[in-house]
Amino acid sequence: MPSGTSAAVPFFDWKALYAERADQYAQIFRDTAAGGGFILQAAVEEFEAALADYCGVRHAIGLSDCTNAMMLGLRADGLRPGDEVILPGHAFIAAAQAIHFAGGIAVPVELSEADWLVDPDAIRAAITPSTRAIMPVHVNGRVCAMDAIMEIAQDHGLAVYEDAAQALGARFGGRRAGTFGWWGAFSFYPSKTLGCFGDAGALVTDDDDLAETVRAMRNHGAGPDKAISRDVAVWGTNARMDNLHAAILLQKIGWYDDAIARRREVAGRYHEAFSAIDALDLPPAPETSGPGFDIFQNYELCCDARDALRDHLAARAVGTIVQWGGNGLHRFEGLGFSQSLPRTDRFFARSLLLPMNHLLRDEQVAAVIEGVRSFFP
Numbered sequence: 001m002p003s004g005t006s007a008a009v010p011f012f013d014w015k016a017l018y019a020e021r022a023d024q025y026a027q028i029f030r031d032t033a034a035g036g037g038f039i040l041q042a043a044v045e046e047f048e049a050a051l052a053d054y055c056g057v058r059h060a061i062g063l064s065d066c067t068n069a070m071m072l073g074l075r076a077d078g079l080r081p082g083d084e085v086i087l088p089g090h091a092f093i094a095a096a097q098a099i100h101f102a103g104g105i106a107v108p109v110e111l112s113e114a115d116w117l118v119d120p121d122a123i124r125a126a127i128t129p130s131t132r133a134i135m136p137v138h139v140n141g142r143v144c145a146m147d148a149i150m151e152i153a154q155d156h157g158l159a160v161y162e163d164a165a166q167a168l169g170a171r172f173g174g175r176r177a178g179t180f181g182w183w184g185a186f187s188f189y190p191s192k193t194l195g196c197f198g199d200a201g202a203l204v205t206d207d208d209d210l211a212e213t214v215r216a217m218r219n220h221g222a223g224p225d226k227a228i229s230r231d232v233a234v235w236g237t238n239a240r241m242d243n244l245h246a247a248i249l250l251q252k253i254g255w256y257d258d259a260i261a262r263r264r265e266v267a268g269r270y271h272e273a274f275s276a277i278d279a280l281d282l283p284p285a286p287e288t289s290g291p292g293f294d295i296f297q298n299y300e301l302c303c304d305a306r307d308a309l310r311d312h313l314a315a316r317a318v319g320t321i322v323q324w325g326g327n328g329l330h331r332f333e334g335l336g337f338s339q340s341l342p343r344t345d346r347f348f349a350r351s352l353l354l355p356m357n358h359l360l361r362d363e364q365v366a367a368v369i370e371g372v373r374s375f376f377p
């Protein structure tokens, strides 16, 4: 169990990511650089195999980041100009950007107050003759109501693509995030539950043809021999995962379930400490009777006095964040959105992220709890 002396709690301690296992990481950097294999070499393939195995799917494709993973996944599946893709307003703008750059139209809808994730009824209500797909976003490491979402997709003949950037290893009804629909996309941005020392992402799928197309697209359209020849028949780009990141991620995926267990332990302590405070709305406890297994990428709670609570915690050296600046993606009016999503707006006006990662020491968790508790008389 982590231990130490300081109780100051930055929202995220970036340097601690490397310090955690500095010698091992330095060795990986040295071996990769000295070995001279930098792009699409063995480490990328080995990490892809480990990720596919972890998710229980046929294919994982290492990519430069999650945003490009989503964009390539949409293009590879033949999204056509004007196709509408329904997604939650409670999401990062990246998903909408991927839809836009693949030629589609992002249609944001409301969240459900039951789980703060996309509301299946709102999805159903937004379907038009132009709707082509649903893109659930598993925000904070909690999987959307995939039973209802898959049923809607089936009823209406829609594709399902998962933005699982925050949800590697999370489950719903025993099934892993990213494996319900046509494809799922993950982010390995440094602060993600499985993070590297830069940008990286991946797409997972069971579809052989889709996997082959995305593999080609990430490398300028090249075929399996990685050569750019006159046979190139698919428009591609450069969205490759670097070998260095793959080598780091290959090590880290071996420790990943321990990191999740620590996050869930911290979430359990927060839940126990805060559940008696009526002014707080909490996410579901880690141990629930529901179908979800939450990996707690973030611990996000809601409170009417959110800004005052935030100031109170800052005065006690406890860092917090209002996710995405307190705006759902439908609030990007400059990008053409005009939907009114009052439930989502209310959520963003009240929500706050507390420190949450596997490197938090016990006394830091205690300091967060004490900081929150002392705000309420």
Ligand SMILES: Cc1ncc(COP(=O)(O)O)c(C=O)c1O
Pocket: 065, 066, 067, 068, 091, 092, 094, 095, 137, 139, 163, 165, 166, 186, 187, 188, 189, 199, 200, 201
């Ligand atoms: C929900 C969600 N989707 C997509 C992304 C984009 O991931 P990346 O930075 O790897 O492109 C993020 C990253 O923060 C995210 O949180």
